[in-house]
Amino acid sequence: MLEIKNLFAGYGQTDTISNINLNVDKGETVSVLGANTAGKTTLLRTISGLTPRKRGSILFDGSELLDMEGKDIPALGIGHVPEGRHVFPKISVIDNLYLGAYSRQKDPEIKSRLEDIFELFPRLKERYHQLAGTLSGGEQQMVAIGRALMGKPQLLLLDEPSHGLAPIVVDEVHCAIEKIAATGVAVLLVEQNAALALQVAKRGFVLSSGSIVIKGTSSELAENPDVKKAYLGA
Template identity: 50%
Template sequence: MLKLKKISVHYGTAEAVRDISINVEEKDVISVIGANGAGKSTILKAVSGLIPVSSGEIEFDGKRIDGLPVNKIVSLGLVQVPEGRKLFPYMNVMSNIKLGAYLRKDKADIKSDLAKVFELFPRLKERRAQNAGSLSGGEQQMLAIARALMAKPRLLMMDEPSLGLAPIIIDNLSKAIKEINRSGISVLLVEQNAGLVMNVSEKCYVVEVGKVVLEGDMKDLMKNDSVKRAFLG
């Protein structure tokens, strides 16, 4: 479904990631783990088209998407929940959620998706008139996911959704991710939280200083030293 073929990304002259190859198949939950600064967020930004790749190719459904503008990539169903949520702080929950459906014109479907999103996160329904900036960290993460779901993703990319959340909230988060995956949406998860990754994903890539150093099944990887390094920073 999503294929990253040996992509490299540079910020100016500094190399952020080199020759990264990642494969996500339909219905997968794939994780990318690595310490801070390993280049995980850069990978997702490149897929979303926020930064250009300097070499390599990104394919979605067999078509090249690197070089396309961000809004085209979103309209293909490749949607990102960015690091730090990036909500619209002075707009209320409902307006934030509605902006997720910005590119969609199917009014009836949007309505039923809204109902589904509120079913998944009932808390957001209670808070729908409240400004996004006034929500708790956990609620903000729910809202960021809800907003992304309104774009009708086929593949949802999440950048460190557990950041700054209490363990009990992270449990809810992993339930939500499984639920989303069960509804037929593939997930590409960038994380540092070992518990969350082990809980939701079957396959995992380990990134160290801009390169994939290991990939494979979650259970095998957990025995490996560089995996422990990635999680412990």
């Protein structure tokens, strides 16, 4: 579904990510691990057209994204949950969710997707009319994920969904990711919590200084001495 070849991206003369080769199959969950400043967020923003692409290729379901504007990419079937959630704080939960369906306003399934999101995150239904800025961090993360799902994505880009959340909420969010993947949505998961990322992903890539330095199945990464030392506390 997603195939990235020899991708370079960044601002000015600096390549924030360089020579990235990565793929995600239909319905597959793939993790991207790495320390802060490794280039993980830049990778997702580049796929979404939010960071300038310099050269290479990003094929999504056969379409080349490299020359497309960010505003046109969600309609192809790519949802992006940004790092830090970025909900709209002064409007309600329901209005935040409906904004996620902006590219599919004429889709008759919008209301049924809304019900699916409420089933996935029952607390959002309880806070239907509450201003998003008054929610807890975990609830805002649920809004951000739900907002992306309202666009009916085939591929969901998730950037640090567990960052800053209490452990019990982290478990809830990762359980939701597994349920989303079970519906056939492919997931590209950026996560500093390597242990949890490797639990929900089939394969993974490790980024360092903007380049992929290790790749393999999640079980292979979990046993890799460098990964264990750097990310798993072993």
